[in-house]
Amino acid sequence: DALRAKRSQEAAEREWRRKELEDERKKAEVTAMLKKSRSDQIRHKQHFRAVQATKERQEFERVLK
Numbered sequence: 001d002a003l004r005a006k007r008s009q010e011a012a013e014r015e016w017r018r019k020e021l022e023d024e025r026k027k028a029e030v031t032a033m034l035k036k037s038r039s040d041q042i043r044h045k046q047h048f049r050a051v052q053a054t055k056e057r058q059e060f061e062r063v064l065k
Helices: 001-063
Strands: none
Touching: none
16 A cells, blocks of 8 residues: 555656646747747837838928928
8 A cells, every 4th residue: 555655646746747847838938939929029110110210201301392
């Protein structure tokens, strides 16, 4: 009985460690995805601002003529 209990405890510990590793992997995956999304968002915002500034400059030059 003691051996069976020990094996059962070891199996439970292995399962717990496996689950912890899986949770850490998922967390790292989500963090990486969020970082990429934020980076993409910043890049798109910068591009939009550049396009907007070009349009405003063209409009300003058109009005001056």
